[in-house]
Amino acid sequence: MKRWVDGRILPITVxxxxxxxxWYVFTVLLNTPWQQSVYGREGAVDVPFTQFLSDVFSQQRxxxxxxxxxxxxFYTSVFNAPAHTPRSLIFHAWITLSAxxxxxxxxxxxxxxxxxxxxxxxxxxxxxxxxxxxSQTIPxxxxxxxxxxxLASVRLTGLIPKALISTYLSxxxxxxxxxxxxxxxxxxxxxxxxxxxxxxAQVFWKLRWPAALxxxxxxxxxxxxxxxxxxxxxxxxxxxxxxxxxxxLAGSYYGQTTQIxxxxxxxxxxxxxxxxxxxxxxxxxxxxxxxxx
Amino acid sequence: MxxxxxxxxxxxxxxxxxxxxxxxxxxxxxxIRSAINIIVPxxxxxxxxxxxxxxVRGFSVPAVLLPPPSVIWQRIVASIPNPIWPDFQxxxxxxxxxxxxxxxxxxxxxxVAIDRSPFLKRGxxxxxxxxxxxxLVGIAPxxxxxxxxxxxxxxxxxxxxxFFPMLVNTVAGLNAxxxxxxxxxxxxxxxxWQTxxxxxxxxxxxxxxxxxxINSTLALIGAIVAEFFGTPVVGMGFRISAAIxxxxxxxxxxxxxxAAVAGSLFYGVIALIERAVTFWxxxxxxxxxx
Numbered sequence: 272m273k274r275w276v277d278g279r280i281l282p283i284t285v286x287x288x289x290x291x292x293x294w295y296v297f298t299v300l301l302n303t304p305w306q307q308s309v310y311g312r313e314g315a316v317d318v319p320f321t322q323f324l325s326d327v328f329s330q331q332r333x334x335x336x337x338x339x340x341x342x343x344x345f346y347t348s349v350f351n352a353p354a355h356t357p358r359s360l361i362f363h364a365w366i367t368l369s370a371x372x373x374x375x376x377x378x379x380x381x382x383x384x385x386x387x388x389x390x391x392x393x394x395x396x397x398x399x400x401x402x403x404x405x406s407q408t409i410p411x412x413x414x415x416x417x418x419x420x421x422l423a424s425v426r427l428t429g430l431i432p433k434a435l436i437s438t439y440l441s442x443x444x445x446x447x448x449x450x451x452x453x454x455x456x457x458x459x460x461x462x463x464x465x466x467x468x469x470x471x472a473q474v475f476w477k478l479r480w481p482a483a484l485x486x487x488x489x490x491x492x493x494x495x496x497x498x499x500x501x502x503x504x505x506x507x508x509x510x511x512x513x514x515x516x517x518x519x520l521a522g523s524y525y526g527q528t529t530q531i532x533x534x535x536x537x538x539x540x541x542x543x544x545x546x547x548x549x550x551x552x553x554x555x556x557x558x559x560x561x562x563x564x
Numbered sequence: 565m566x567x568x569x570x571x572x573x574x575x576x577x578x579x580x581x582x583x584x585x586x587x588x589x590x591x592x593x594x595x596i597r598s599a600i601n602i603i604v605p606x607x608x609x610x611x612x613x614x615x616x617x618x619x620v621r622g623f624s625v626p627a628v629l630l631p632p633p634s635v636i637w638q639r640i641v642a643s644i645p646n647p648i649w650p651d652f653q654x655x656x657x658x659x660x661x662x663x664x665x666x667x668x669x670x671x672x673x674x675x676v677a678i679d680r681s682p683f684l685k686r687g688x689x690x691x692x693x694x695x696x697x698x699x700l701v702g703i704a705p706x707x708x709x710x711x712x713x714x715x716x717x718x719x720x721x722x723x724x725x726x727f728f729p730m731l732v733n734t735v736a737g738l739n740a741x742x743x744x745x746x747x748x749x750x751x752x753x754x755x756x757w758q759t760x761x762x763x764x765x766x767x768x769x770x771x772x773x774x775x776x777x778i779n780s781t782l783a784l785i786g787a788i789v790a791e792f793f794g795t796p797v798v799g800m801g802f803r804i805s806a807a808i809x810x811x812x813x814x815x816x817x818x819x820x821x822x823a824a825v826a827g828s829l830f831y832g833v834i835a836l837i838e839r840a841v842t843f844w845x846x847x848x849x850x851x852x853x854x
Binding site for chain 1 (some may be wrong): 580583584587601604605607608609612628629630683684685686687688690691694697698699701702703705706708709710781789792793794808813820823824827828
């Protein structure tokens with residue numbers, strides 16, 4: 272345990288601290304011109320350095336907010352605002368999270384379904400697989416706002432359009448991973464199933480599916496991050512409907528940099544939490560399947 | 565049932581039949597076999613377009629929802645000189661390519677630099693992994709504030725988005741060298757740079773190209789999405805959001821088609837370079853001699 276702590280926690284802490292430090296330096300550098308123009312207007316000369324620093328760190332609309340400003344904004348909008356009003360980040364995060372979750376579940380199911388078809392039918396494999404790969408070179412995120420607007424014109428609003436974008440983004444890693452996973456049993460295992468006179472369904476449930484589970488979790492981690500991005504971009508055109516994406520857009524319209532950074536921080540936290548949840552699920556499943564710890 | 569639906573259905577069945585026949589065809593001729601491998605997905609793609617056309621016309625879906633491919637094609641042909649080509653120049657040739665080159669290039673240099681320090685490597689890798697899973701597109705509004713409305717801000721978004729996947733993959737690639745090979749280089753009394761150039765970089769190429777391919781899509785997405793946050797009146801992202809506002813759905817689809825083709829070509833070019841550079845890698849050898 273001691274060795275492990277020495278091995279990873281310390282370097283990561285140092286790196287994170289260094290990033291925070293660099294951030295502060297840039298805060299000062301980027302916000303100085305504006306602060307000096309303020310002093311120029313006030314006619315203040317010979318401002319002591321400590322006074323200057325505290326002024327730089329407490330601007331209303333800084334070019335780059337200092338980390339503690341972002342943290343303060345994050346804290347007030349998470350804990351001090353009522354959770355069901357648009358002023359609260361929890362409110363926005365919940366909207367984004369529900370679209371992400373729905374889209375991710377759809378995407379994973381679709382991905383597994385496609386992978387099953389691809390593994391069991393050569394025609395589908397040959398004709399579908401190149402297009403699955405090509406579909407990801409299409410910058411689908413670019414049309415995310417259009418999908419939302421078009422679906423809104425057929426009275427389909429709210430969660431579903433955003434979830435569809437998340438689905439599109441998250442199905443790909445699952446298809447690729449699961450095709451690999453379903454094909455990972457070795458020929459000798461398949462032969463064994465054949466000597467047992469196992470039906471295709473039995474081969475699937477007793478051999479292919481368990482063999483593919485590690486691949487499933489690995490691709491789910493990629494997929495869930497993609498889902499979150501999809502949900503956030505899908506929220507850009509919906510205006511005041513809520514969600515982290517609309518919060519970003521509002522922040523950019525009104526020059527509320529601190530608000531943008533707080534929303535970004537929330538998005539980062541969501542992403543980390545989702546990936547952590549999937550890792551936890553992975554550990555539980557591995558234990559249930561009798562993996563060595 | 566009307567003519568369009570029946571045609572679409574027939575084409576679909578026929579194409580399915582042809583594909584089933586083609587993949588069952590046994591032939592020793594390698595050229596024919598690789599031709600089949602190309603034809604089958606092409607038939608599938610064409611069928612998809614025909615079925616799309618047939619369904620849209622057959623059910624008379626309003627063009628505002630989903631225009632048929634033929635209308636989109638007409639729109640593309642009609643508007644290539646203006647506005648598609650200027651948009652393409654603005655978004656792809658300026659924002660994407662410049663941002664991609666700076667992002668991947670600087671990440672590569674940083675990766676080689678931190679590779680010399682195991683401490684930094686252990687610290688930066690988890691952080692880099694974490695950051696590349698973040699929704700980095702979100703920094704687009706901030707970059708627009710910092711670098712203005714023109715393509716520089718979009719290039720900056722692309723730089724940030726492409727930096728971390730490249731960093732993480734390059735560091736992983738540089739670590740891929742086995743101890744045996746390193747020992748061999750040591751017995752040759754090879755210097756750090758000789759080991760890097762002759763052993764470790766070649767071993768890292770597959771990882772680096774993996775990142776370059778991921779980044780090719782990310783870069784295009786970043787540039788287009790960043791244009792939603794403010795842009796001069798040119799650019800693919802601007803055109804898409806402007807056309808949505810006027811419900812010119814065929815224009816939107818035309819831009820998307822161009823973006824898709826550009827994205828696929830970008831990806832394809834990198835894949836070709838990869839094939840030329842890492843011809844020795846098992847995954848490449850396997851394709852040539854099945």
